[in-house]
Amino acid sequence: MTNWKDIDQKAKQWIIEAGEKIRHSFDSSLSIQYKSNPNDLVTNMDKEIEQFFISRIQETYPEHRILGEEGYGDEVSSMDGVLWIIDPIDGTMNFVHQQRNFAISIGIYGDGVGYIGLIYDVVHNELYHAFKGEGAFMNDIPLPKLDKVEIEKAILGINPVWVTENPRIDYQLIVPIVKKVRGTRSYGSAALECAYVAAGRLDGYMTMRLAPWDFAAGLVLIEEVGGSISTMTGEKLDILTKTSFFVGEKHLHKHIIEEYLNK
Ligand code: IPD
Ligand code: CA
Ligand code: CA
Ligand code: CA
The missing domain is CATH 3.40.190.80 (D-Maltodextrin-Binding Protein; domain 2)
Structure with missing residues (x-):
């Protein structure tokens, strides 16, 4: 049986740790490369943060699979089992140009069902978190259901x-x-x-x-x-x-x- 609460607690702990690493990186210079075109940026931090999650997950949950944007995870072609889907820095262009308006994003799925969602706005220290069936939160404050809008x-x-x-x-x-x-x-x-x-x-x-x-x-x-x-x-x-x-x-x-x- 998958212990989703244990996974949730670990994922939260690691995302906060990764946020700390990103905050510290502002004091040193970034190495910036291009991917598919000159506007498609990737930095050493995108890679380091993805590798950080992969090593933590592999040590703790060797049977879980990982799909990460920067390609250090597994080749994933099905949603079977427990799957971590990770964007180490979402909004890399903002990260490089603005040092804000980016986030770490982690979705954790079990046989195709989304159980855990974590989006961490590192600079504003806002952690958005959802656990299947228990609601969504921002820094542990419950987010209400959406009201009808015209x-x-x-x-x-x-x-x-x-x-x-x-x-x-x-x-x-x-x-x-x-x-x-x-x-x-x-x-x-x-x-x-x-x-x-x-x-x-x-x-x-x-x-x-x-x-x-x-x-x-x-x-x-x-x-x-x-x-x-x-x-x-x-x-x-x-x-x-x-x-x-x-x-x-x-x-x-x-x-x-x-x-x-x-x-
Ligand atoms: C990008 C951002 C952007 C979206 C692009 C994504 P990245 O992610 O989410 O808002 O418009 O399609 O690729 O590359 O910064 O992680
Ligand atoms: Ca990218
Ligand atoms: Ca992205
Ligand atoms: Ca990214």
């Missing part, structure tokens, strides 16, 4: 690139949504944007392409506050594939899918 009063997380011509979606579908909502915000960290939806700071967050490590933790948080989760066309997400992504308060989510995206 589109005219909604704040939507979206990157402005999606209202310009782009290869992934007809931007003319998005323009009317952006015009109708009360406001839009773009923070540059998918994990934090999910945490903000769970905390009611945003009413929805949409984007055309995320990877499993960007949203694995966020899904558990959003689930626990009663939000809706889907692709941009309202389909169920496949956790292990890169996908379009839309989460939000459930009435708002349904309204936007039906009236704007699936017309």
